[in-house]
Amino acid sequence: MSRSQLLKGTTSLLVLGVLREGELYGYEIASRIRERSGSFIDPGEGWLYPALHRLETAGALEASWRESGIGPPRRYYRLTQTGMRMLDAEAREWESFARSVRLVAGGTADA
């Protein structure tokens, strides 16, 4: 399975995960995911903005434009209470899924 296919099922989790620490704008979110994953997850940003807008319309994120010290104004995203609950639920789901995959693949349940 390609990384981009794996990414499709985890975009919400990745975006919500990096936003747990505070407000970020789109490019920062992509950079943060790339850095945290040791550049393992770096498929390009075509997926990012649709995911951000989907989460925003679902009420998981709030967005606001703000001037930045360097460069153009940026659209900052912030996690809402709904987003927090969604993150917890998706993280639990991912953990269960990953554990199950490891068990099936012949390993142990522990990472």
Add this chain to the structure above:
Amino acid sequence: MPELEVNRGEAFLRQVADGLPFDEAEKLDILRELASHLADSTSRFESEGLTLDEAEKRALDRLGPPDRLAVELTHARRTPRRLLAAAGAGTWAAVSGVVYGYLFGLLVLVGASFVTIPLAAGVVRLFGGSWGSLLDNTATTLLALGVGVYVAGLKVTSVVAARAGYHVRAARRVTTALGGALIAGYALVGWSGILTWLDVAILLSLPAWFGVGAWRSTAAAFPSRRWRLKILGLMLVVVPLGLVLGAGQAQQGGGSMAWFPGVERIGLPTPPAVMATQDVESGIGGRGGIASISTVIRDPAVLAGWSDLRVEAWRGTGAVGIDPSLMALDPAARGPFAVGPAGFETPGQIPPWTWSTGDALPDGSVRLSGSVRIDRSPSATLAWVAITGVGPDGHRYIISGPSYDSTAFNGTAWDWFAAIVEGR
């Protein structure tokens, strides 16, 4: 939107914008965000040693094809809440479009009539003849309404598409079908009033006016200069045409005639015994499409043995007020097109069907009266109304009348067709 330093980025954003079905403000919001991302991404690749051109190309490549990005952004922003907002905004656009377009259409029609009516009158003065306007108040109102629903269609699709997050091509199928069906319903059973064949034709064309508008949907301001000129040009053709086609329109009025061609088909002449006892206080009156007729009988005993007293309305030909000698019973009429009840009034009481005042009658007299609805036949412009009854010998006689009254169909377009189907 932050400026990109090369045209490739602008072209990318323009392609994304073209694929987004939202309103301008929402599009701008999305494009500003993407432009900001491209600027950051390009800076990063430049700092890693790429040239500006290479850096921007790389940044654009990482966002993928612009049309796919537009499609995914569109899907991401579609929600059921947007559909509700689209329904609300669409309704408002339709109502305001109808009002604005109607007023605009009315203004153009009235303005055009100011120009054409004196012209037509001048031509008639110079060359003789007569003229009348086919575009009566109803037709004028309906034509203006046609402009109104056209403008509503024009506005509705673009508003609904932008609010719901669908392209105009997809939204117009829904708005055309839904709006067209609603307007068709209104045209058939919602609009009620005095109708001519021209009014019915305009009414039935209203869904098409809306459909054309909805299909040609535009977010541009209405009315554009080109549009104004089109309307004005159209009206300058339609109004004079209406004036010419409407030459010799019927006037309103009523009266009575002792004899006219075809009267024998209504019934046998009033028997002398009955005629001798009738008072001069007889006549016809009209009110809201109902013709009432009455006569005073000084000696009610003359109608002993009579049965089936009723008011009959027969289709006439000719035009009231033009030349009474041309008025006659329609040669094709084989029976009344409408029948109503007739009866003797109770002294001191005014029955619902009469136009009489209920004034005291001479001792021993009775008033025989009745009424009939004459505004439900599309082909009747002149009605001959009479009280008839079956005499003791089994023949139907005319007891009072016939009197004529001008009429016009009054009802909905559905009533119009029902009347035609029923042969009224």
